[in-house]
Amino acid sequence: MPTDPNKAVYYRKQVPLFRLVEKLKLWPSRRGLLHGIKEFEVLGTRARLTTHCGKTMIVRDSKNSRSARWLRNKLFFEACPECRIPEWKLQKYAATKFKRGYGSYLRDEGR
Numbered sequence: 802m803p804t805d806p807n808k809a810v811y812y813r814k815q816v817p818l819f820r821l822v823e824k825l826k827l828w829p830s831r832r833g834l835l836h837g838i839k840e841f842e843v844l845g846t847r848a849r850l851t852t853h854c855g856k857t858m859i860v861r862d863s864k865n866s867r868s869a870r871w872l873r874n875k876l877f878f879e880a881c882p883e884c885r886i887p888e889w890k891l892q893k894y895a896a897t898k899f900k901r902g903y904g905s906y907l908r909d910e911g912r
């Protein structure tokens with residue numbers, strides 16, 4: 802059985818952006834569309850990501866960047882219709898909470 806997508810999951814506010822993106826497989830574009838990530842490749846302090854709708858971009862690893870803030874604060878207008886993000890994934894994201902003093906840092910899985 803998959804985990805309940807409505808179950809609240811807590812992450813630290815200071816969680817590294819790349820770890821967060823790898824976990825969520827979601828990316829908020831500057832235009833406010835939430836894309837699904839098909840490929841994510843870390844290249845040092847940058848990463849190349851490819852969305853399901855075929856866009857490729859280079860992003861920087863910064864927990865203070867626009868994208869990191871938008872991901873944490875769930876600032877997007879709508880999910881990209883071309884990416885077809887499954888409903889359970891959006892539910893799971895909606896149930897994801899970011900806290901300063903509580904939750905996973907996503908540093909080492911399985912510890």
Ligand SMILES: [Zn+2]
Nearest residue numbers: 836854881884
């Ligand atoms: Zn898209």
